[in-house]
Amino acid sequence: MSEWNWKEYRKQKHQFRSYYCAGCRQRKPCGLLTNCVRDWQGYCCPCYFQREAEEAKEYADYQQVYQREAKEWQASIQQLKLLRDYPGCDKCGSKEVDGYDLLVNNKLVCRDCLIKKTGGRSSGALSWTEQQKWHQKHWGINISEWLDAYDCLPVNANCATKWLKDKQHLSNCACLELEAKELHELFTNSLREKEEKIKKCRCKASNKPRTPYYDYDNYGYTYCEKCEKRIKGAGKHGTIKNRNNPAFWGLNIPQKVLCGECLANYLKNMPTRKKYLFNEYVKRGYWK
Incomplete structure (x- = not known):
């Protein structure tokens, strides 16, 4: 092993000895649950599992999941209608709107004017033309024609494929229920697997409470x-x-x-x- 590699090895080994969970700062992570999760590799297994359990609560009840998915589906259709009928900005004429304001506040805000106002801070741009291209490429449909003919859109790409093959699919479409069921089972099964896996957790807990902040000048x-x-x-x-x-x-x-x-x-x-x-x-x- 070269001198440089040996120094890196010693450095990594030292970092592991002094490395505590970024959340609770009480345990040295073993990485059993978090090694494959990039944003959570600095956390111990109990902290990560607690976060997963809290998130899974939102998907524990199938009826609530279905109602939420139905509400989001209707909202996305309404947002596309707003985007289709958007004449453009009164000030600059641009038809690109800010994606955040469109999706969250259900209103259209010109992206170019917002960038000038906030000094360059804006989310992704959305336009009716880009949405048409995206749905044509990924779903194989013309959303303008479908909104005019059916006043709604498919639930997802699989639903669009079935709809293209069978024009009567709309009358007995169960794609929204299927998507809600898959989402419910995904979180339920994932949490169950983590419950079994965390039994083998080897995160090492500190005997003393640790300071949540560290300052080299003030020694913590x-x-x-x-x-x-x-x-x-x-x-x-x-x-x-x-x-x-x-x-x-x-x-x-x-x-x-x-x-x-x-x-x-x-x-x-x-x-x-x-x-x-x-x-x-x-x-x-x-x-x-």
């Missing part, structure tokens, strides 16, 4: 979870000091980081020996 800092007072961390290790950890004082409470003033409110709940130690810390001026 965090905030009290009650009064939000700034608390200095334990040097370069990215952890909080023992005296700010409620567990260190024998307290079984949800908070992981508290300042001295907030800890004093739990003094009566501390074991006797911890009460003496706490008062000793007060005399030494550790809470200033």
